[in-house]
Amino acid sequence: MKQSECESIIANVVARRVLNPDVIEIELDAYDGFLLPSYEAGAHIDVRIPGIGVRQYSLVRPHRAGEPYVxxxxxxxxxxxxxxxxxxxxxxxxxxxxxLPRNHFPLxxxxRTLLIAGGIGLTPLLCMADTCEREGRAYSLVVCSRREENIVYFEELLAPRIHGQVQFVLDGGDPSRGLDVVALLRAQLVGTQIYCCGPAGLMAAVRGVGEELEGLSLHFEAFGATPLPASDxxxxxxxxxxxxxxITVEIAPDDTILDSLLAEGLDVDxxxxEGYCGTCLTRWLSGAPIHRDTCLGDVERSRYVAVCTARAEAGSVLVLDI
Incomplete structure (x- = not known):
């Protein structure tokens, strides 16, 4: 399952607009007329920023041949x-x-499908809502925000084709007025697929409640590593x-497995x-890994670690197949 470096292309910015004071929308088309590859809802692309590194951004629109990535x-x-x-x-x-597009968050x-979005986490879920609408699937979309003016694509969410499926939860910055996760998830039918993307607190709440209920399938998209408690x-x-x-290496508290392996001259893609792209996945053979990625499921974690974020139990030996 180890993934190689994702093929890349040069893209041209063909449109840009401001969605709110903090968010811009960028449309990217292939340079020199290259036909952009297709993708499914939930996919994201790497953006390679000069002098800074790679960042991942969800694709907002379902793929349509000849149209740019958004x-x-x-x-x-x-x-x-x-x-x-x-x-x-x-x-x-x-x-x-x-x-090129990759998808660790497929629809x-x-x-029945339930989409739960917080803040900029709406972007992959909007693509999923469009797909459900186009394919005639039963779905609902819950959008959480502090206030209406912070919601990206707000006017689009009010369009007749989608508005009846959308619930807005505006807490004004007061968590006590936020989404009642318990009531929402308990109201779901057995077999509902639940997708959540947003702030860590929202996803933790959905995960905590959802895992206690039977018959629900949970899926999360998080662009960042799972934090460790300070006392961990x-x-x-x-x-x-x-x-x-x-090769055997000692991993210090402020170091990563990836950096240590690279320093030893090992060629690790x-x-x-930050544990979300899956490029560095490496098979582990024995030991007690602590997974901090957001790209692996429970079954996959029994075989692989994302060496950019994974840790291991204090004083233990983690054996990797590399």
Whole structure:
């Protein structure tokens, strides 16, 4: 299942518009007339930002042949500079290197689908809603935000074709007025497929309630690693042993398996460094890994780790098939 470096293309910015003071929409078409590959709802692309690195953005629209890719980018004032660079530099006519679409968040066939969005997490779910609408699937979309003016694509969500399926939850910044996750999930029919994308707190609440209920299938999209509590023992050192190369390395609390392996000269494919793209997936053979990625399911985690974010139990030895 190890993935190689995603093929990339040069894309041209063909349109740009402001969705709200913090979010812009960018339309990207292939440079020199290359036909953009198709994708399914839930897919994202890598955007390779010069001097900064790779960032992932969900594709907002279902794929239609001959049309550009559409992404929405929210500026992160406390981020690492990628979104700020996009806001400052990706104007109409600019070019940028992008990866071809990948999908760790696919829309599955189901009699009933529930989409739960928070903030910019609406972007992949809007694509799913469009797909459900076009294919005649039964679905509903819950959109959580502080206030109406913060909701991206708000007017689109009011369109007759989709509005009857949308519920808005506006808390005004008061969590006590937010989404009643318990009531929402308990009202779902057995077999409902539930997709959630948004702030960590929202996804944690949906996961916590959903896992206690029978008959619901949960799916999450998170662009970032799962945080570890400050007191977590996994923030101490552990050992990684590489079965094929014979290399053994000590992983310090402030280091990553990926960086340590690269420092030893091992050729490890990687991209996002935050556990969501799946490029660095490596089979593990023994030990006690602590998974912090958002790209692997429970079954896959029994065989693979994302070495950019994974840790291991303090003082243990994690054996990798590399």
């Amino acid at each position: 992404v929405a980018v929210q500026v992160a004032t406390d981020g690492r500079g990628g979104s700020r660079w996009i806001h400052q530099h990706l104007n109409v006519g600019a070019t940028i290197e992008i990866g 599955r066939s189901a009699e 023992a996994s923030q101490t050192s552990f050992t990684v042993s590489c079965a094929q190369s014979g 990687h991209s996002c460094r």
